[in-house]
Amino acid sequence: MLPMVELTIFALGILLIDLMVPRSWKWINAAGALVGVLFAGLCVWQIQAMLPPRGLVGFYNSLLVDRFAIYFWYLFLAGTAISILTSVHYLEIEDEHHGEYYALLLLSVVGMMCMAAGIDVVLIFIGLELMAISSYVLVGFLRRDRRSNEAALKYLLLGAFSSGIFAYGLSLFYGISGSTNLGVIGRAVSGQNTHNPVVIIALLTTMVGLLFKIAAIPFHQWAPDAYEGAPTSITGFMSVAVKAAAWAMLLRILLFGLFPLRSVYTPVIVFVSIATMTGANFAALTQSNTKRLLAYSSIAHVGYMLLAFVAMGTSPLGTPGFLDGFKGILIYLMVYTFMNLGAFAVITSLRQRNVIGDELDDMAGLYQRAPVEAVLMLLFLLSLAGIPPAAGFLGKYYIFLSLIESQHYVLAALGVVYSLFGLYYYLKIANSMLMRAPMERERLPVSFGMRCAVGITALATLFIGIYPEPAIRSVNWSLGIRQPAPVAVIRK
């Protein structure tokens, strides 16, 4: 069975069960959602076991379940499971513990899965909207909180606006090719003159939509606001799962569909990636709200991933530069899922009955109040900054490797400089955590689910950083690259 069908059934089931459970038993919904994610993982595993190398096509050629899709499906499910673990206690404190939260979470994962596996623009667009509309509601889930309302409203206006522009581009591609299938669109586009204004307009509007969804500068304005105002557990979810889904969609459309146009879109991506790294890193320097700071940091990470995309766009198909760029993006998304969710889990645990906990000052003296969380937060921060042995280094390594292989030395240098820049604002959080005196003396109560979430993400971050081979192998598998020999050969 397709995991999407299974998740939809669970989402609807949670909505029904929610009506019957008393207020103090709302954690049952979370347990149900976790079981749903687990079963969806089993479904994916079953599909993976019977998958032919070229993938399975279904639903009138609109759905392609290939290794690429399976990789992203696992990523979405892992991100969702960890987000659910961080949500339970947080929602109780916010006094907004409703089953709809988990149902919407699962439904947005259904949308993401359609985005990663869709090869028909109709399915991709519907998946995108399913994900986006669910997340508008999730961002505004704290109905009584003005910041949450405001974030949801801004996210909705800009999200719907960008979806409209995106759909306009897709409609023009339909006009050019006469089909909504990405493969047919690609073939039709490759026969076109790249100076044809309709092709250019179609490409630009589609790209505006895609860049909006991954929150690249200059289309990033919604991200810091939505991230700051949203419930913290949702901020974590949006910054990893929603972002990974947007990346899956971008790769599907720009690489599987519009590959013949890459000489047109790569220069645009170069500009966008430099703007994204510059703008996000400078904006992050002055932030005093940790959620907003991490929002800008996540925009900066998009900039690094776009660098790898530039390496892919400028090197011929199948060369090391291309493959390492692709690997870089996928590994980065995997590593980013764990380290960023871990950081957001720690921030979520700071929310107490009378403390909102998302200011940098609330971090002060965390080491005295919750030593384990503080040390693990340090690990996540170092990983985000790309310092070995934490996992973030691996992602950055592949991105810069691909840039050097495709001979973009200036871009690689720029990326490294901006990574150093990033170290400043990550260490600002660490400084506040370890060096400053705590405002409150008492120990920070951390719930069991939160402990699990922080533990899992920290383990994954460390494990991938110290022993990266399984991660690299899984990415090689998902791209169909031949696995390297297990023993390194030293050339004399």
Add this chain to the structure above:
Amino acid sequence: MVPITTFHYLVVAAALFVLGVIGVLTRRNVVIMLMSIELILNAVNLNLVAFSRMWGRLEGQVFAIFIVVDAAAEAAVGLGILIAFFRNKETINVDEIDLLKW
């Protein structure tokens, strides 16, 4: 009498699209911004239906129906969020939505 071709439809759709974009960017009332977004989506629909006729294929019309559904869902959620916002703040002017910045 000039026969109406696909090109004419595209021009109308492009005009609607530009009007919608200008509307979102310049109007300060959230309801009017939502209406402008509907305008953009209707431009897309017009495009899709015109192309569908040009190619003699149905996918475009199917896509158009999906977009109508999507526009309805978006408007419903949008107005719902707007009402929740209005309850707390008593305004729908985007210039006064200024709690979150920098």
